[in-house]
Amino acid sequence: MMDKSHISKAELWAYISKTADPDTIRKVELWKDSSEYDKELFSQITAIYLNTKEYPVSVEDAKNRFLRYPRNTKQKTVSKVYKLLKYAAMIAIIVTAAYTYQQFSESTSQLISEETSFGENKQLKLPDGSVVWLNASTLLTYKGNTPRTISLEGEAFFEVAKDTAHPFTVTTSDGLKIEALGTSFNVKSYSNTSIVETKLLTGKVAITSDKYLKERVLLAPDEKVIFDRNSKQFFKQDMVKREGRIAWREGKIEFENQSFREIANDLYVQYQVKLVFKNDEVANSKFTGVFDKNTPIREILEILKTSKEFDYHLITATDEWVIK
Structure with a gap:
C-alpha cells in the first residue's frame, strides 16, 4: 500500500x-x-x-x-x-x-518620439540630462532605456551631458552616425534636401558610416562636415563666424552663400510653402541673408530680388510660388 x-x-x-x-x-x-x-x-x-x-x-x-x-x-x-x-x-x-x-x-524600452510641425521650434531635456532644440518639421526618436542613442529626421541642436561611459550618438536616415561625449553640435538632415550637415560648436564628434565611410571623420570646434546625398561624398570645412550662432534657435532664417534651391528647402520647413523653379540659373544662384521667422514669404522674395533679378507669382490653388 x-x-x-x-x-x-x-x-x-x-x-x-x-x-x-x-x-x-x-x-x-x-x-x-x-x-x-x-x-x-x-x-x-x-x-x-x-x-x-x-x-x-x-x-x-x-x-x-x-x-x-x-x-x-x-x-x-x-x-x-x-x-x-x-x-x-x-x-x-x-x-x-x-x-x-x-x-x-x-x-523603458518603448520608442519615444518628439516632433515639431512647420515653423515650430521645441526645447526638451533628455533623461540623461542632455538638452535638445528641435527646428521646424523635425522628428527625434529614442528608446526610453537608451536616451543617448538618437534617430533624427530634420534639424536639431544638442548640448550633450558628459558621460564618458556612454557615448551620445545621433543617426540619420542615411545611416550617418554622429558620436559625441560632452559636446554641443547641430545636425541638419531633412529628407527633401540633398545634404546632411553637422556643425560642431564645442567638444569633439566623430562621424561614421558603414556604407559611405572607410574611416571616421573627426570634427574640432568651429568645423562642419557636409554629406552630399547625390555624389555620396563628404566635405569637411571651417565654419564662418556667423554659422556658430545657429540662427534658427534665435527665431531666424539664415543662409550663407547658399543656392536659391537650398534656401527653398529651408523656407518649406518653416512656412510649408513650395517654391517651383522654372529657371535653373536662378535656382542655382547663391544668396546670403538673415530674416526673422515671421517675415512674410513675399517680403523675403522681394529682398532676394535685389541681389538677383527674377520673377515670381503664387498659384493659389496649389499654394506654390513659381520662380522664373
Missing part, C-alpha cells in the same frame, strides 16, 4: 496546474480519497494557482519559492494555515514584483 504522507507540494502543484504525469495524478487522487487528505492544504494551493495563472509573467520562480518551504503535517491546523497564508503572501509579492518589473522594462 502506498505511503500517502509522501505527497509533496510539488506533486500537488503539478496536479492542480494540470502538468502532472499519470502516476502523479493517480497518487494524488488516491491521497484525496484517503484519511491523510488535507483539504485545507489542497484548497490553499488551488487558490494560489488560480490567482497567479492569469499574470502575463512566469510564476515558476514563485512556485518553486513556495515549494521550498517544508511542511509538517503534525502541526496544529492554525499553525498550518498561518504558514500557508504567509507563503501565499510571498507568492503574491513575487508575482506582483515580476509583473511590475516586466511592465517597467516594457515602458
Whole structure:
C-alpha cells in the first residue's frame, strides 16, 4: 500500500496546474480519497494557482519559492494555515514584483518620439540630462532605456551631458552616425534636401558610416562636415563666424552663400510653402541673408530680388510660388 504522507507540494502543484504525469495524478487522487487528505492544504494551493495563472509573467520562480518551504503535517491546523497564508503572501509579492518589473522594462524600452510641425521650434531635456532644440518639421526618436542613442529626421541642436561611459550618438536616415561625449553640435538632415550637415560648436564628434565611410571623420570646434546625398561624398570645412550662432534657435532664417534651391528647402520647413523653379540659373544662384521667422514669404522674395533679378507669382490653388 502506498505511503500517502509522501505527497509533496510539488506533486500537488503539478496536479492542480494540470502538468502532472499519470502516476502523479493517480497518487494524488488516491491521497484525496484517503484519511491523510488535507483539504485545507489542497484548497490553499488551488487558490494560489488560480490567482497567479492569469499574470502575463512566469510564476515558476514563485512556485518553486513556495515549494521550498517544508511542511509538517503534525502541526496544529492554525499553525498550518498561518504558514500557508504567509507563503501565499510571498507568492503574491513575487508575482506582483515580476509583473511590475516586466511592465517597467516594457515602458523603458518603448520608442519615444518628439516632433515639431512647420515653423515650430521645441526645447526638451533628455533623461540623461542632455538638452535638445528641435527646428521646424523635425522628428527625434529614442528608446526610453537608451536616451543617448538618437534617430533624427530634420534639424536639431544638442548640448550633450558628459558621460564618458556612454557615448551620445545621433543617426540619420542615411545611416550617418554622429558620436559625441560632452559636446554641443547641430545636425541638419531633412529628407527633401540633398545634404546632411553637422556643425560642431564645442567638444569633439566623430562621424561614421558603414556604407559611405572607410574611416571616421573627426570634427574640432568651429568645423562642419557636409554629406552630399547625390555624389555620396563628404566635405569637411571651417565654419564662418556667423554659422556658430545657429540662427534658427534665435527665431531666424539664415543662409550663407547658399543656392536659391537650398534656401527653398529651408523656407518649406518653416512656412510649408513650395517654391517651383522654372529657371535653373536662378535656382542655382547663391544668396546670403538673415530674416526673422515671421517675415512674410513675399517680403523675403522681394529682398532676394535685389541681389538677383527674377520673377515670381503664387498659384493659389496649389499654394506654390513659381520662380522664373
